[in-house]
Each structure stands twice: as structure tokens, then as C-alpha cells.
Amino acid sequence: MAGPGRGVTIADVAARAGVAASTVSYVLSGKRSISPETADRVMQAVADLGYHPHAGARSLASRRAGVIAMMLPLRDGMHLPVLMQFASGAVTEARRHDQDVLLMTADEGPAGLARVAASAIVDGLILMDVEVRDPRVETLRRLGLPSVLIGFPADAEGLTCVDLDFTAAGRACAEYLRERGCGDIALLGASEAVYARRTGFAERVREGFLGRSGPATVQPCPDDPVSVQRTVKELLAANPDLNGLAVHNEPAVGHVMHALADAGKRVGEDFHVVVIGPDEVAERVHPQLPSVLVPAETLAETAVRHLMRKLDGLDVPDSTLVEPQLTIR
Amino acid sequence: MAGPGRGVTIADVAARAGVAASTVSYVLSGKRSISPETADRVMQAVADLGYHPHAGARSLASRRAGVIAMMLPLRDGMHLPVLMQFASGAVTEARRHDQDVLLMTADEGPAGLARVAASAIVDGLILMDVEVRDPRVETLRRLGLPSVLIGFPADAEGLTCVDLDFTAAGRACAEYLRERGCGDIALLGASEAVYARRTGFAERVREGFLGRSGPATVQPCPDDPVSVQRTVKELLAANPDLNGLAVHNEPAVGHVMHALADAGKRVGEDFHVVVIGPDEVAERVHPQLPSVLVPAETLAETAVRHLMRKLDGLDVPDSTLVEPQLTIR
DNA sequence: TTCCTCAATCGAAGCGCTTCGACGAAGGTT
């Protein structure tokens, strides 16, 4: 049952290396200078015994848990693959800094934040999918726990926020279509609900998209096949000269393409389409379409890196916008 | 900066309630009988001060971290929304047992397991997407850390495994189609790669599906639109009398429906389709199709519950198959 | 040579909690 490595303490390592426990600690942390010979002996003992410091003991003594929390939204409307990419990116980056990641769901709310803060189970916090008016933000401020937000709340004063530059993404789409000679363009977005809820997100794409001169329409749209068919049909009817479309609604893309085909549009020839969405989904399902990627992994890495800097007492920019990338295939 | 609740220790609570620290501990854990009056006073002090036990100290003293690890696969081929549902279900259930969840990715491999085990950062482990030959299984055995696997490795001896009863799912699909009067039925599965890798999963659906009498075909299939179109076309050509189709490939469903429509099949009338897939995706995107759900959340809850029992020294069945549910709309 | 500095190491004091053994005060038995 008890395999090797189970129950190996710093005292065991110290004994084997013929030094004091504190010396082992200093070798491992590098906080005091140790002669190379001693360090070698200690490291050898660590390897021989398969020693890993007891996380609880360490956190108790050093007031550093070596764990950060990541609070994911788990509600409708989020595109789940993006979340997974995000989670994956965050865990990977955190491990690079020797940190583990504790998973929380948004439904724990402010109370959850208070709990992890008070129990010192984590050193810092990453909050995803922050809304314009987010009840967690006030608690976060009060707790004074180092944190990084993905998204921008209404009052970002004193908080560290990271997000995709959605305005730039919208602009990039419009530019792409204009360059292809499209005179009348439209943006097919997410459902109304998303617009209503997260001004900071869909709104910014819309702004970027509309920022350019020339006729442009923005049309929210649910992602079920029937609604997509109808919406596209109506859009084409209302804008007879429409020849460029940006789709900011990943699950709907397939249906949009079908609707366009049904309407006799030849995409890539007299009609152009560009997608805003998460990395790989767009690539795998619609290899033919150009797309502006939501670089979920980069976003996660940036967030974690910023948090690490904060934990080390270094300073980080209050606001970081990650550049979107337009990929043309 | 330092909000309320920051730095409140058990001693503070004890002082305020006028008892010894150990008494507070016993009130909180219920491990010794305490008079109702004292308990009340202690609980009041806890509430007043916003006390939360220090996780590190607790884990050091009690040898229980109050955290379980969940190792997610983060590689191609998994359907990501299912993972998220799973993660969500696991976290929610874990919180019900006052546990937190540490997120690990499969690429940490056996070494990752050894690390979390030795550092006592977690009390137990949930491994998702376990393959038939999984390198983590041997390490797991050696570590002797309580764990629950989702999926079945080749040698499940002594391990606790939970999974959907895929055989039953395949059987349910075949039965559904037969009942609708389909004489010649087929199963459109995932890509060849999936079959090659995880015998335990796609294979079992196939077995259940083929178990019934009558003509039946099984056809692996990638999930991009072009391949789906081709595969369906070929399938129909090879089986002219085909009038029932089970699709075990969620992302392909939309394309399948289009291909069938193109081929002049009237689904729901002279042709029947049933989907095997994750809960909500099927529901949202194809509300009209009957489906056998992969109850990711139930699976996660079951896994966590089993793990909790193991941590409490209770016994659990070695192998648990969760019943699929055929939903007809 | 004597004194001082600095690098390398040690020992001890906690960090905040759980848990074990004691102990006084009731209440029950003879």
C-alpha cells in the first residue's frame, strides 16, 4: 500500500545528506547561499528518497500555498471548447511556475472567494468571464487577494484585467471584407441575450466592425439551425447588395454556410465570409474560412503570468489587450 | 488591504467564545460531544469573526487536505463540452462534501500523480478518459492513493471504475430503430482513430448495436463536413434498404442530417435517426432528434461520491456502469 | 598577530490546527 516516497520528510533527506533540515530547505528554496558540494549531496538525497515537500506544512510555514484558483463560468452561452482551452493553458502555465490550479465554478460566487481567501488554500485568483456588473468584483477588492480578471468589469479601477482586443477583432473582420471588395457587409453575432449581458464583449466587436465607413449591419442571432436559416434569409432580403459577412457565433457557422448556399451565394467568389471564434474549432470544422481567432491559450497564459508577477510583488499593467489574429487559408 | 476574516485563527474564535481551542475544533468536527450551549457560543464566534480554518494547518495536523485532484485529458478527439460538464459536475459534488478540486492535465502523466501523492496536496484522485492501456494505472496502484477512474483499463483489478454503459447505449439505439420498423440499420461512429485507441468505448457501443438480430452495419466516420457527406453517400449506396441510422459522433450530426436530406430521405417518416452524445449539445442543436445521452454530470457525481466513500474508509463497487437514457422528443 | 567580515551551516521557534490523555463534575450503583 505505502509505496516509496510516501512519508519522506525533510528530516529524512537531511539525515541522508548529513546536514540540518534547515540546510535542505535552503538548498531547495535558494534563499541562502549553500556550498556546491552540500547542495549536490542534498539534491542527491532528494532524488534517492523521492522527496516532495508536504504542501500543507509548507503553506503553513511559508504562508504560500503554491496553488492558484481559477473560477470558470459554467453557464449557458459560453462556448465550452474555449473554456477547456483556457483551462488547459492556465494549468500548463501554472505548472511552469510550480503552482497547481484549484478549480472553482462561478456559482460559488463571492462567498466562494471569501472562503478560499480566508482558508489560505490559494495564493491568488483568476476570474474568467467577468461581466460588466460582476458581484464578485467588490468582494475581490475587499479581500485584497492577488487576482487577474479575464474581461472587464464596469469599474476596473485597481484591478488587473486581461482580454482579447475585441474591438480590433471586429475591425479586422471589416477590413478583411472591404479588402475583398465587399461593399455592403454585415456582422452576424450571438443571441440577443449575450449582447444584453456582456456589453464588454459582443459590444466591442460590434464597435470595431462598425468603425469603418461604408454600409454595415449588425444582426444578433441564436445558434440553432432554424433560427440561423431565418436570420440569414431575412438579412439577405433586407440588404440585397450584401456581399460580405462576419460571423461571431461559432456554433452557427455551419448553418450559416448552408443558408448562404441555399440562397445561391458562392462563398469565396461573389460573397465573402469571415469567422470570429476559438482556435481549433474553426480550423477543424471550416478549414476553408478565414477566421479571427480567440487565442484562449494565450489569454490564459498571460493571465497566469501576470498573477505570478503579482505574487512575486512585481507590478503588472492594469489592463492588457491580447491582439487577435486574422488567419487566411 | 487586509479585509475581515484575514488572519482569524482558531485561537481567536476560542477566546471570543471563552473556551479552549481544542473545544472549537471539536465543535467544528463533531468528533467529541460538546454541550449545546458551548457549541452555540462557538458557532456564533465563528460567524462573528468569519473564521475559516487554515487549509494548510488542517492538512498538516489531520493528514487530510480536503482537496481531490481531477486529471482531465486534454487532447484531440475528446468532445470538449462533455469535459466541461464533467468538470462542473465534479466540482459541484465535491463542494457538497466540503472538498475542493485540483485540476491536472493528462500530460503531467504518472510523474504528476507521484507528485501530488507525495506532497499530500490531495487526498484522492479522479482520472478521466482512462485508456485500455494507460501508463498512469500502474503508478496509481503503486501509490496506493484512493482513486476512481472514468473508463476501464485492460487490467481493472483492484481499481474503482465508473463509466457509461456503452453496450446498453448501443443496444438502446438498435432497439429504438427496430421499434420504428427499420429493417436495415447502421451505426455511424467516430473516426477510425477513436476506434483504434479506445476499445473500451466505441467498441462497446458497436457491440451493443450489433447484438440484435437483423442487418446492421457499423461505419466509422470523421467529423468534417466533406467526409461526412461522402461517408453517408457511400453508406446509402452500399445499403439501398437502409432506413435507420444511429450517429455516435456528435459534431457530425448536423452534416449527417444535411447529407440525408440531400439524398432525399425524410427523417422521421421513412427514415429514422438516433444520436448518442452529450446532454445539452444534442438538445440544443437538434431538438427534433431522439438521443441517447452521455450523462456527464451523473458520471462525475458518481465518481466523486465513490471517491468520498473510499476516503471515509467505506467500500464501493469495483465497477459501476451508469445507465444511458434514451430521450424521445 | 589580532580583529573583523563574510560565507556556510545549525538549532530552535513557531505557523494553525487536530488529537490524545487528563480531569472535574454530575449522576448511578452498591
Added chain:
DNA sequence: AACCTTCGTCGAAGCGCTTCGATTGAGGAA
């Protein structure tokens, strides 16, 4: 009345680690 239980509570001993002086010896400055 003397004894044994049982109940409710306390104090102290650690859990394994980090960290803060203190200590030693060697090298340089005076």
C-alpha cells in the same frame, strides 16, 4: 457513603516545514 461511569472540557504534544538568529571557521585588513 464510597465508588465507578460518563460527559464536557482543557492543555499539551506534535504534524513537516520555513525562517531567524547564532555559531563556526576561513580569509583579509590592520
